[in-house]
Amino acid sequence: MSGSIDMRVNLAGLELRNPVTVASGTFASGREFADFVDLSRLGAIVTKGVSLGPWAGNASPRIAETASGMLNSIGLQNPGVEAFVVKDLAWLAENAATTPVIVNVSGHSVEEYAAVIERLEDESGVAGYEVNISCPNVDAGGMAFGSECAPAAAVTRACRAVTKRPMLVKLSPNVTDIVSIAQSVEAEGADGLSLVNTLLGMAIDAETRKPLLARVVGGLSGPAIKPVALRMVWQVSNAVAIPIIGMGGVMNATDAVEFMLAGATAVAVGTANFVDPTVTMRVVDGLVEYCHRHGVTDVRDLIGGLEA
């Protein structure tokens, strides 16, 4: 269907067959979606967050629906890097070998982030990393590292020291100045950025006077956050030289185009995977259709193409 349109993009040294990928935590490691999605048609697969040891995650309820969005406080539940290698990486190598796998990395400490990457360095099925310094749902680690320049830079530096593979850093929108944090991780050797993680929010049941999430606060995602995410992608893309995966409320190809026009090289589909497990395929097809309709022969021409 792509015909004469070149849909390939280069993301931080990774050759993607198209700019469409998935947001960490919304796609597990692909297996759950294999009945719905041809994984070989995705630009890349970004895995759920992986930490050194198992993390239990937060108490339930962990999700709440809000206007045009959802709150989650899953809390990075995962079985740890060893189980990830045995179960998920092995499965991906067998079932999605032609699609680059970007492993999302989490940690309680700077050392733990680096240790996860070190453990994965000898594994052949890993194309690159996405260092998550932006999860709002954990007490130690996560957003705490991404809220200020110095700790963001420290995590980036420690991870950079242990890998030459492409390394993206995923930033939080819950900051005063995302541009300065983006610049600080760029200066420490990040090859790319993922923008943005969820916005800190909460929801209350007026009848019971109780919070809807066990943890009270959680991360807001979905269409509700798209304007904020677009603004941040646009601001950061004008201030750094490294590529960006744009995300935040991408529900369809039009949303994807908007993120690319704002400066994103690739686009991640997140919450929409829950709404429609086949949505990524529709975004890929819709992006091709948009290019046809607009006479775009190279999808890269959309990147930063905002006419302001």
Place this chain on the structure above:
Amino acid sequence: MTLHAPECAASVQPGQFVHLRVATGSDIILRRPFSIHRAYGERVEILYQILGTGTLLMAEKPVGDESMDLVGPLGHGWRAPEGIAHALFVTGGLGAAPLGMLAEQLAAHGVAVSVAMGAPTKERLVARELFENVARQVLVATDDGSDGEHGFVTVPAARLLAEERFDVVYTCGPEPMQRAIAALAADAGVPCQISLERLMACGIGACLSCVVLTVDGLKRACVDGPVFDAAEVTWKS
């Protein structure tokens, strides 16, 4: 509500669920899980109660409406061990929903089915006719005494467990009720299966929103359940 879903109807197992997208806009975005009550021909039937905006939208849909999108059948349903002769069903309110198809299938295979069904009021006893058509006996309890015995369904359920011999107990309803039934079944030495309700985002095992604490750690209600062996579940204290 009856849904035209040929592929789902053809492959559904008792206890599985469908994930419905009730609105196509982006205001109400998450799907809603509903257990499948019955399946026949090209149709599946769900039972629901208007609790919020999503179910209100469903209730307002006219017959023949094609705006709802269905994913399913999903999940792990009831297990019917070989050689069972007598099964006890204990339901609370809408908890009767995921048990309809199982009751029909077991009865069709010659298994004797006894039912204890409870609800807050007579009006909220659902699927009574279906159970009365297939079961050897149906005992009713309502919290307000408007039908059957006055009180919780645990009372007739306990009596049945004491008086008769069952090979398996199937239960679905409010979690405190399921917990009480699981304890009664354990005391009687009868295996018990429960169907747990959880908030779900994806319904296919990816989002980890619907986790259930078990003796083997956290499991996902959507793919590891919604039906679990009661002995496997670690109840919140």
